[in-house]
Amino acid sequence: MMTDRELTYQVTQRGNQKAFAEIVHRYSGMVFSKALGVIHTEEGAAEVTQQTFVRAYENLDVWRGTELGPWLTAIAAHTALKFLDKERRRRTSSLDDLPGRVLGGIPAESSYSEEHEARLQQMESAIAALPESDQLLLRLHYYDGCKTADIARHTGLSQSNVLVKLHRIRERLKTLMNHEPND
Numbered sequence: 467m468m469t470d471r472e473l474t475y476q477v478t479q480r481g482n483q484k485a486f487a488e489i490v491h492r493y494s495g496m497v498f499s500k501a502l503g504v505i506h507t508e509e510g511a512a513e514v515t516q517q518t519f520v521r522a523y524e525n526l527d528v529w530r531g532t533e534l535g536p537w538l539t540a541i542a543a544h545t546a547l548k549f550l551d552k553e554r555r556r557r558t559s560s561l562d563d564l565p566g567r568v569l570g571g572i573p574a575e576s577s578y579s580e581e582h583e584a585r586l587q588q589m590e591s592a593i594a595a596l597p598e599s600d601q602l603l604l605r606l607h608y609y610d611g612c613k614t615a616d617i618a619r620h621t622g623l624s625q626s627n628v629l630v631k632l633h634r635i636r637e638r639l640k641t642l643m644n645h646e647p648n649d
Contacts, residue, residue, distance in 0.1 A: 470533050473534075474489075478527045497541075504542075518542040589639070589643065592643050596639075599621075
């Protein structure tokens with residue numbers, strides 16, 4: 467059985483399509499699972515899987531790892547997020563096309579926008595008041611979407627310690643936000 471490196475060489479240097487078919491065979495389940503975990507529909511996951519392998523084929527010559535799995539799942543995750551964003555924009559534009567009387571029951575964005583913006587600024591101020599290590603945990607978990615296992619590896623903490631710290635940080639933020647005046 468050929469290694470991923472050997473298969474990649476066969477595809478990029480020799481144009482061996484059977485070698486790429488072997489890559490797809492080896493990793494399609496992993497890529498589909500990753501896509502399904504993000505998209506939550508089999509149809510969407512199948513589309514993302516196909517797009518992932520197209521992107522991988524187009525960029526295989528720049529891959530420098532030892533195993534294709536992590537690289538392919540990273541492509542799948544990015545492709546799935548782009549897919550979700552595209553779907554969200556499509557749904558939003560569909561709502562914009564509806565007549566005003568149909569949307570009459572839906573509050574206008576401007577009716578809550580100021581309050582929402584003030585609350586976000588209050589949250590940002592509260593986060594800025596936290597120690598840098600707490601800000602890092604928040605950024606990794608909420609902004610970067612890292613799982614606790616990945617955060618634990620990144621920070622050197624145990625998974626349970628990451629969970630406890632995140633809980634305590636959330637509680638501290640609630641306290642800070644409830645005591646901070648709302649301008």
